[in-house]
Amino acid sequence: MIDKTSEPLDENSPQALILRAHRSEAIVESSDDAIISKTLTGIITSWNPAAERLFGYTAAEIIGRPISILMPPERHDDMESILNRVRKGERVDHFETVRISKAGRRIAVSLSVSPVKDAEGRIVGAAKIARDISARKTAEAERERLLLEAQQGMRLRDVFVSVAGHELRTPLNALKLQLYVLQQSLAGSAHAERLDKAQREVDRLAALTNRLLDVARIAAGGFTAELADMDLVDLVHTAVARMQPDAAMAGSHIAVSAPLSLVGHWDRAALDQVVTNLLSNAVKFGRGHPIGVTVERQTASGVRVTVRDHGLGVEPGDRERIFEQFERGVSDRSFGGLGLGLWIARQIVSAHGGRIGVADVAGPGAEFFVELPTGKEAGFANSPGR
Amino acid sequence: MRILLVDDDGPSAEALREILEREGYAVTTAENGRVALEALRANGFSVILLDIMMPVMNGYEFREAQLRDPKLASIPVIVLTADGKARLKAAQLKAKHIFQKPFSPPELLRAIVEYS
Numbered sequence: 001m002i003d004k005t006s007e008p009l010d011e012n013s014p015q016a017l018i019l020r021a022h023r024s025e026a027i028v029e030s031s032d033d034a035i036i037s038k039t040l041t042g043i044i045t046s047w048n049p050a051a052e053r054l055f056g057y058t059a060a061e062i063i064g065r066p067i068s069i070l071m072p073p074e075r076h077d078d079m080e081s082i083l084n085r086v087r088k089g090e091r092v093d094h095f096e097t098v099r100i101s102k103a104g105r106r107i108a109v110s111l112s113v114s115p116v117k118d119a120e121g122r123i124v125g126a127a128k129i130a131r132d133i134s135a136r137k138t139a140e141a142e143r144e145r146l147l148l149e150a151q152q153g154m155r156l157r158d159v160f161v162s163v164a165g166h167e168l169r170t171p172l173n174a175l176k177l178q179l180y181v182l183q184q185s186l187a188g189s190a191h192a193e194r195l196d197k198a199q200r201e202v203d204r205l206a207a208l209t210n211r212l213l214d215v216a217r218i219a220a221g222g223f224t225a226e227l228a229d230m231d232l233v234d235l236v237h238t239a240v241a242r243m244q245p246d247a248a249m250a251g252s253h254i255a256v257s258a259p260l261s262l263v264g265h266w267d268r269a270a271l272d273q274v275v276t277n278l279l280s281n282a283v284k285f286g287r288g289h290p291i292g293v294t295v296e297r298q299t300a301s302g303v304r305v306t307v308r309d310h311g312l313g314v315e316p317g318d319r320e321r322i323f324e325q326f327e328r329g330v331s332d333r334s335f336g337g338l339g340l341g342l343w344i345a346r347q348i349v350s351a352h353g354g355r356i357g358v359a360d361v362a363g364p365g366a367e368f369f370v371e372l373p374t375g376k377e378a379g380f381a382n383s384p385g386r
Numbered sequence: 387m388r389i390l391l392v393d394d395d396g397p398s399a400e401a402l403r404e405i406l407e408r409e410g411y412a413v414t415t416a417e418n419g420r421v422a423l424e425a426l427r428a429n430g431f432s433v434i435l436l437d438i439m440m441p442v443m444n445g446y447e448f449r450e451a452q453l454r455d456p457k458l459a460s461i462p463v464i465v466l467t468a469d470g471k472a473r474l475k476a477a478q479l480k481a482k483h484i485f486q487k488p489f490s491p492p493e494l495l496r497a498i499v500e501y502s
Binding site: 162167170171176203 | 395397398401402404405408439466468469470471486487488489490491
């Protein structure tokens with residue numbers, strides 16, 4: 001124990017040295033790590049209680065014996081290479097290897113070995129700290145097993161989604177083609193309108209199929225963007241043109257304000273889905289009112305798309321919730337939908353390193369915005385996909 | 387003008403054949419890649435409409451065989467597939483265009499005019 005005298009001890013005084021030696025000894029004795037010293041030829045010269053607990057030999061049994069008795073036969077080369085480095089005055093840190101206990105149990109250990117010098121500074125031996133890392137090794141193996149299992153699960157899921165998609169779309173295609181033949185045969189007749197409606201239902205079913213399969217894919221494994229150079233303005237015009245008939249039926253018109261082109265490194269099909277989801281929401285919730293879409297370069301490395309409707313709007317308290325799975329802006333069943341469109345959109349936009357949200361705008365209706373980095377710059381997460 | 391329609395789904399192929407014939411095309415159907423290759427060697431076709439997932443010989447294998455044969459390699463291919471990652475496969479298949487099923491017949495007819 002430290003004796004607090006009024007005079008501070010000279011740190012090289014015999015008392016101080018003894019004090020320090022005692023303190024070091026106490027640390028070694030109480031350490032949870034095995035602390036062993038050995039000569040440069042590998043003969044054990046000290047052995048603390050933790051070494052006794054870890055390897056099963058008492059100090060009396062093992063001092064004076066070669067360190068090699070702790071080594072499995074295939075690891076004997078380790079010792080030479082460690083001792084060679086120690087002889088050169090180097091430290092060996094966190095060297096992971098295997099040692100054998102007195103009972104023959106193999107123990108995963110992490111070793112740190114440093115040279116021990118005598119009063120003249122000559123290297124006369126090595127001090128070794130051995131830490132039992134079996135628990136960590138077991139945990140690592142378990143983690144690896146779980147990872148493998150998860151990867152296998154993802155592969156199975158991908159196969160399932162792919163097969164299910166094929167199986168669902170094939171009869172939808174036959175149905176659509178057969179209906180088209182009928183439509184042509186009955187053009188101008190009283191049934192024509194019915195067939196038009198039937199065609200639209202096939203398209204709806206196809207869109208729902210795609211969405212459900214997307215969810216199956218995205219929900220379990222996240223979305224991986226498949227990137228290529230593409231023109232966002234072209235994409236927006238195409239999506240708007242596709243949605244215009246639906247908008248017209250709802251009494252709305254979609255106007256686009258955009259530059260001639262805005263090229264970036266994005267996943268075209270995925271962004272098409274984002275824009276289409278926002279447009280279809282605008283048509284659904286803003287029926288009878290005009291819808292405005294803007295595309296603009298926001299910064300040197302980013303673009304912003306907005307979709308503005310003049311419908312029900314989104315309460316400030318709902319602006320995060322609506323991006324969750326199965327959440328809807330309105331609780332009643334007067335509006336259809338699975339409550340997945342915005343969730344999917346957010347997964348896709350996030351995978352591009354961008355953000356999607358509801359902007360603060362004056363007047364009735366809602367404005368959704370999507371901000372995307374143009375890609376290839378730093379911070380643009382995701383690589384070409386699986 | 388002669389079109390080779392390769393699809394193992396009978397109801398789809400039947401209806402599509404009728405749609406194409408009404409437009410004045412001569413249509414030969416094949417239910418897999420192998421049958422399609424034989425038909426391709428026997429006749430001159432202006433365009434091939436190709437499904438991907440088929441038994442015996444799938445769309446990829448058919449395309450490889452077609453591209454290996456200098457007499458057949460230049461016949462344009464439009465892919466019609468129920469596969470969800472169709473877009474990715476267009477490049478791999480060196481197809482002129484790729485349609486995901488269910489597709490719109492008028493769009494297909496336009497593509498045939500454009501690429502044949």
